[in-house]
Amino acid sequence: MSAAAHGEGFFQVGKGARLTGRLAGRGAGVIHGEVQGVLELDGDLLVPTGGRFRFKAGRCQRLHLEGQGGGRLKVTGDAALATGSRFEGDLHAQTFEGAAGFAVEGEVRIAPPGRDAAAGRTDPLSGG
Numbered sequence: 607m608s609a610a611a612h613g614e615g616f617f618q619v620g621k622g623a624r625l626t627g628r629l630a631g632r633g634a635g636v637i638h639g640e641v642q643g644v645l646e647l648d649g650d651l652l653v654p655t656g657g658r659f660r661f662k663a664g665r666c667q668r669l670h671l672e673g674q675g676g677g678r679l680k681v682t683g684d685a686a687l688a689t690g691s692r693f694e695g696d697l698h699a700q701t702f703e704g705a706a707g708f709a710v711e712g713e714v715r716i717a718p719p720g721r722d723a724a725a726g727r728t729d730p731l732s733g734g
Contacts, residue, residue, distance in 0.1 A: 614649060621656060635666075637673070645679075655690065669699070 615633035619625050623639035630646035637657040645651070645664035653659060657673035664679040671687045676694040685699035687708040698715045 619657075653691075660695075 615631050617629070617631065617633070617635045619635075619637045619639040619641055621638040624642075625640070626642045628644040628646070629635075629641060630644075632648040634649045635647055635651050637651070637653045637659055639657065641659045641661075643662060645659070645661050645666065647664075647666040649666065650668040650670070651666040652670045653673045653675060655672045659675050659677070661675075661677035661679055664677060666679070666681055668683045669675075669679070669681045669685045671685075671691045671693060674692045675697075678696045679698070681697070681699040683699070684701045684703070685697060686702075687693060687704045687710070689705040689707040691705075692709045693712070694710075695712045696715070697710070697712070698717070700716070700718060702714055702716050704710070
């Protein structure tokens with residue numbers, strides 16, 4: 607996740623910190639604390655153990671979740687949930703991998719880019 611090496615931005619929400627509102631940008635992000643609201647990230651999102659998010663609407667390229675997540679999140683690439691991680695809500699991804707001991711309460715949709723997994727039609731959230 608070396609965003610700086612590629613000339614892109616980087617954000618980090620520290621342990622014990624809380625951000626509420628809209629978070630948008632290009633590059634990688636790490637959430638050690640808590641984020642609530644809207645995420646529009648053209649890059650990878652890492653949520654280590656202890657980190658948590660709840661998005662009314664969220665978008666990122668790749669997700670690696672070790673902590674807790676929730677709400678509505680569209681991952682345009684790979685989504686990976688580590689052992690002990692938890693997600694509550696709707697998760698849409700191109701690919702999904704869950705390690706032993708992860709938990710999801712809600713819906714997981716897997717589909718190639720630009721397709722809605724449930725209906726087999728173009729997904730309006732993808733712009734395709």
